[in-house]
Amino acid sequence: MKPELCKVDQALGILVGKWKPIILLHLFNEGTQRFSELKRLMPEITQKMLTKQLRELEDEDIVNRVVYPQVPPKVEYSISAYGQSLQPVLAVMHEWGTNHASHIAKMKNDYVIGDSLVK
Amino acid sequence: MKPELCKVDQALGILVGKWKPIILLHLFNEGTQRFSELKRLMPEITQKMLTKQLRELEDEDIVNRVVYPQVPPKVEYSISAYGQSLQPVLAVMHEWGTNHASHIAKMKNDYVIGDSLVK
DNA sequence: TCCTTTAGTATCTTTTTGTATACTATAGCA
């Protein structure tokens, strides 16, 4: 396959950002959530960021956004039918990531024990 | 699985950056390459970026770096044995990315045809 | 009447990424 045809970054574009994987994970785990519920699940995120990430995911047809015309407003987010296709991708990445974390830990450990003390 | 245990970003950390996927792809495709060969394969990248990305991949044990003690210098890069484990991850992402590109194209197209002219 | 709630916007500042450009050492060659 030719490097110029690489579409890895298409997937990457959906997933990168400090918050997108965790937003997706919450929606996959807990199903439909309203804005304030997501915010409560992620106390560290600012509203601006949450709004922005959700809009981007909506633009890519990964999440659905449903607005109820009432006051105070109510807006619900969920993984779209198409968005479900991301699940195996996230699963593979999560699995590799989990393994990688222990690989790196092991490497560093071996190094320290083997050389006893190198910086 | 609990969101706080999500390790997707571990994988993401290896892959993000404007250049990493393409560097990896070149190394997967063409095997061992020296610095200047990689540079020639990616004329747009600056030396600083190429050096930086390669160092980061080396730190994560994804690529091997072999220095030949000669002048002018010769340094060869290749995917490490452990780095091979990334291949299925990249494959899944590439596959999803390819499909996603056409999904989005189709969506936009439908929209324009369906509504004839919006915005 | 004022306070609370919700799902945002609007600005501004900081941090992180990436780019541009110039510079280095040294062997071998003309």
Add this chain to the structure above:
DNA sequence: TGCTATAGTATACAAAAAGATACTAAAGGA
């Protein structure tokens, strides 16, 4: 002697991503 080639480093700068903070509308309740 001066030029080329290689794999970088150093410095300055620009652009993108993220964070902090303040603000909004309008219904319902005290």
